[in-house]
Amino acid sequence: xxxxxxxxxxxxxIHTPDLKVxxxxxxDKAGFWQSVTGSIEGDETPYQAAxxxxxxxxxxxxxxxxxxxxxxxxxxxxxxxxxxxxAPGVTENREHxxxxxxxxxLPVTLAPDEHLQYEWVDWREAAKRVFSWTNVDALxxxxxxxxxxxxxxE
Numbered sequence: 468x469x470x471x472x473x474x475x476x477x478x479x480x481i482h483t484p485d486l487k488v489x490x491x492x493x494x495d496k497a498g499f500w501q502s503v504t505g506s507i508e509g510d511e512t513p514y515q516a517a518x519x520x521x522x523x524x525x526x527x528x529x530x531x532x533x534x535x536x537x538x539x540x541x542x543x544x545x546x547x548x549x550x551x552x553x554a555p556g557v558t559e560n561r562e563h564x565x566x567x568x569x570x571x572x573l574p575v576t577l578a579p580d581e582h583l584q585y586e587w588v589d590w591r592e593a594a595k596r597v598f599s600w601t602n603v604d605a606l607x608x609x610x611x612x613x614x615x616x617x618x619x620x621e
Contacts, residue, residue: 471554472506474545477517479503479534479565480605481525486613487572488593488606491524491582499598502605504562513540513563521567525585526576533568539608540564541601564605566612 480502481489493499505520507513514536521529540563545553572587588596590613594606 471557472552473508474506474553474557474560475513476504476506476560476562477513477520477565478562478601478605479517479521479529479567480609481521481527481567481569482590482609483569483571483587486590486609487587488590488609489525489572489575489585489587490593490596491575491577491585494579494581494583496598497583500593500596501599502593502597502602504599504602506560514565517563517565517567524578524581527567527569527573529567532570533566535566535568537564537566537608541604543599543601562601564608566609 488502490500490502493501503520503524505516505524507516508519511519517534518529521527540561542559542561545558545560550558575585577583577585590606590610594603597603597606
């Protein structure tokens with residue numbers, strides 16, 4: 468029996484305090500850049516999926532740093548070329564947003580079947596390069612959160 472992906476996922480923006488963001492180029496879609504993302508498995512919570520996906524895709528242990536559930540989710544239409552991964556009739560996914568703050572850009576160990584290369588770039592540059600509107604939305608939220616923090620300090 469075929470196992471289908473669950474249409475609930477986690478998107479994790481891995482970034483530094485000065486908003487350098489990790490983006491990775493997809494192995495199955497050259498030229499498509501993204502943050503860490505992946506579907507929940509079994510009875511995982513979105514938080515548990517975020518921790519697992521960060522480890523699988525980057526080699527970074529999210530539990531060693533500040534992983535924050537932003538309590539935000541987006542529903543998006545699954546691209547037709549990826550729908551075969553889901554049960555028949557499933558066309559939408561709910562993606563939960565997380566932020567992972569690292570003290571500085573760290574070396575990343577990519578999962579070669581998932582990503583070709585990675586870069587640490589300013590959040591604005593990342594927003595120009597990622598392909599998913601939910602990833603762009605998350606990056607804009609990161610910029611807004613940072614501005615609010617700066618406003619509270621001043």
